[in-house]
Amino acid sequence: MIRDQKHLVNELISINRNVTKELKRKGFVPALRNSDGSVSVGNFIIKKNKNGSFFVIDRDGDNLVDNINLPQSAAILANNLALGKLTETEIIDMDIIYGACMFDEEIYKQKYLKYKDKDYRQAELMNIKYQVAKQKKEFYKNKILSGYNKLIKIT
């Protein structure tokens, strides 16, 4: 009986290894949840900052990329790093633009609300800038999400 169980465990380990290998070949490194709430992707760990942004550290605890705005960007980045694609930084670029648009959207929105009842011309200008920043932010968010969805589809 014990021998059967051991055999079963070995079979499961073997299947697990094969699945992990196959997923890696397709471009996906399985993620694991750690006890501290972080996520490990291969040798890289995704953690969350107090301000809601994310950062990726390596096995030695060295901080590789800070201030990642979207969790999906962090997941894609960690997956790329775990696959050894160290130079694919396009996702970081998109996330930074997303963050900058988020900043612009917020300041123009607040300025628009400030000028709304005081200065029509300024309010209109701020509203246009607010709408442009908002659309740009959505565009980059969708780009990142589509990359993330492609990654998830592999599984």
Add this chain to the structure above:
Amino acid sequence: MKIIELIEQTIGTVGSTSGQATSINPVSNQPSDKPASATSPMSANTSTNATNTKPLDNLLKQNQINVKSTDDFLRAFDAIQQKTELSKLPPEQQRAISDYTKATINKPNLPTQMTGIMKTMMTSKPTSNIK
């Protein structure tokens, strides 16, 4: 459990950056002339390396965005991204954001330039650190 569920449960819902998180790098919104208990990840990245902030420093000066230090602007940037009200920021940071808004009206490509500099600031670190 599906992998997407695992990722979402652990690091947040798809498309959301809000929510409670564990404190790893606490953000300080203190002006640079006051002793800060901790620095934001971005300012930690930049204040330790003066050459990193120099391009941003120059850009702010060129566009007459008056800040005591570039870190003040970066702290304001972080705070605004977290949807902090402008009126709740320290006066130096409020002035910097005001100057930035004025500058973007005269120079619409300023945000693009700034994003480019931030990209360099952020990506210069990982490439040198990745083993």
